[in-house]
Amino acid sequence: MSFKPSTIEIVPLRRFLAWSTPYWTSLIPAILAGSLIALAVSCMPFVTSQLFIHALPGGNKQLLQELPVLLTVLLIAAALANLASHHSLCRICNRLALELRMQLFEKLLALPHARYDFSTTTISARFFTDMEKLCHLASRLGTNLSRDLLIFIGLSAVMMHLNTEMAVLVFAMLIALYLVIQMSRGNAHHHGTRSQTRADLSRALHKAIQHFRAIHLDQGNQQESQHIRGLLERYQDDMMAQARQIRIVGLLAMMLLIGMLTAFLYYLIQQLTLGKLALDDAAAFLMAMLLLVFPLLRLIDLRSTVAECSQLLRSLFSLLDQQSGVISESSPLLPTNRPIRGKLEIEAVSFRNSGQRKTLPSLSIKPGKKIGLIGGDNPVKRLLADLVCGFIRPETGKIQLDNQTIGRMSRANLYAHIAWITPDKTLLSDTMAANIAYGAMRCSTEAAITAAAQASQASEFIREMPHGLQTKVDHQAAQLSDNQRQRILIARALLKNPAIVILDETRAYFDMSCLALRAGLATLLRNRTALILSSRPAMLAFADHAYRINPNA
Structure with missing residues (x-):
């Protein structure tokens, strides 16, 4: 307990x-x-x-x-x-x-x-x-x-x-036992006070050692030693006081328990002697008391x-x-029936990173162009992509998609035209088709899913699966390699048919040794605006231009 x-x-x-x-x-x-x-x-x-x-x-x-x-x-x-x-x-x-x-x-x-x-x-x-x-x-x-x-x-x-009188006596004993337990818990609280004293002493020791230069220069060694000695004496006094309290509480508890048991046995013998309690009733009473112990301790x-x-x-x-980080929607200024070409403009955007305000240089990306984000650290690259996706808003400046400010666009309309692919994303425990027709595209036709699988070069291994697109992705029916799983993710993006593609290699890498995967990526990026978050030459080869992430404070 x-x-x-x-x-x-x-x-x-x-x-x-x-x-x-x-x-x-x-x-x-x-x-x-x-x-x-x-x-x-x-x-x-x-x-x-x-x-x-x-x-x-x-x-x-x-x-x-x-x-x-x-x-x-x-x-x-x-x-x-x-x-x-x-x-x-x-x-x-x-x-x-x-x-x-x-x-x-x-x-x-x-x-x-x-x-x-x-x-x-x-x-x-x-x-x-x-x-x-x-x-x-x-x-x-x-x-x-x-x-x-x-x-x-x-x-x-x-x-x-x-026996009502004996039951009342037992309940009085239980109340006394509960009070003893509360005394023990109060004693445990003093242990918490000692822990606080020990924490104060540890901080004082750490500070004294940390500032040894000033202590030596000011010749304060003796005063610091006296200060630490005083703290140690107080700590040891607390330990001695707690030890005394433990012994006193333990002695009182033992004396109380012995006294209660003695009184109960005396009263039980008296009741039996006077004939007020039959022997079978006494046995039943004692059995009830024994059965009551464990439920009572748990209560x-x-x-x-x-x-x-x-x-x-x-x-x-x-x-x-x-x-939550979901940005509230306002009235969409970009009509949903208007085709998105993928023109991106970043104008004097500033943001906060690690408590510091950073400003990005302006950038204009024409529709269909691929930009490799180089330099800087990975969190900053992801933060720039977050700004483009509208997950966060810049403190100053603006980001525009097809001459419309992203912050004033409908979330659903904006998200429908952006695909973010990370190589290490896991697949659902569902069919191949369900993993391609994911999220907003889950109601896609089988013909559209098949076309996306072919364009991503995923159909070559899907055809070999026991049930094709209806094969379940799990540990038994379908064992997928990394490049096969990544081709499924590419097929998912192709089915969505976005205007902007974000390839994120800040946490994991695409298997560029697989020619089929490279062909699938090339198909995905064709005639689409792309942000490539990578420092690998094999990935940056897809980029038309490089954009150095070097935010100024």
Whole structure:
């Protein structure tokens, strides 16, 4: 059981409860199963007490043979109900986790461009580590409420039925035990204070060593040593105080526990001696107490579980609440029925990169021309492409497509005429045809898909697949090499028929050793405006001109 200090944050919990309202009816099977467990466990004290009585000399031998069978049936019923409850809670948690993961994924896609560079470790922590921990805690919380709480109520009722006065004494003991646990948690809080003192001392040591030049020049060695000695003495005093508190709390807890057990045993013997409590009832009472221990310990730890859940939810909701990077649309000034020729003009555009304002030199690209972006670092190249795509807006200056400012165009109209190809993009676990007819082009005809596959040189290996275009892309039916996968991406762009193509080699490279791939790229770039984000000569050979990315501060 964890005794670390924890704080329950109400807002994330309230938001999660409101969000998960549609799933509450799914808790009914878990509650019913928990009720069955509580009923079975509540019957066990009576069965075991009768088993104890009839095991004594003069007991009923027939019942002595039947009672173990009944006890076994109760145990099996409780075990099966526990399994059903666990399965029901896991299903609910998995459904909630799926919805949360999808919301996280959609939020990551909609975040501003500056937040796209999440590391694999961060994504793994969000999608798997945090989510699996949240599922585990939510399942444990559901178990506490649907099983342990009902068991506690049932066994408490049994104890009250057997002997009210002894039950009240036991509950008083439980309250005292809870107070001892709270004292232990308060003591753990002092450990957090010691950690803060240690952090302050570490910073002081680091600063003193970091500024050794000034200390030596000013001959302040003695004063610095006295300062550090004072901090160390305070730290060690805190350690001694905590050690004393631990010993005192432990001694008090032991004395309290021994005193409570002694009082209970004395009262139990007195009740038996005076004939106010039968021997079978005493056995049932003791059995109920033993069965109550573990559910009670889990309920005592309920606060810690809720606190951990609230902290994880706060972390997840903080990401979901971030403002998306989607730029609001205004009335399109470029009619959708007007053909896009692909003329690009960049005029005195400035932007912020790593907190510094940068200005790009003006650039004019005629329709059908290919420009290789060279120099500068890869993030700046991608940022320029982001500006062209309208993912972000420049602080000053303007970018025009066919003499229309990109920032004032409809997003749907602009995106329909730009294709961005990255060599390392993975394919969907779907058919070849579905991977070519992707996104807005998913309703394309089979003839159009076939034509795009032929133009990208992908048809030569698609024909060899078991079901052609209907072959599923997965680890069994279709094993694609890198250049084959890249030709599918080229076919996807050809089907879209964009006016502007962006070839992005800032993170991965096209397999230019494959002649079919080179032919597919050549077909894609023919009569189209292109931005080539690469530093490789093999790729820059497609460019008509080179544009050096060297933003001025």
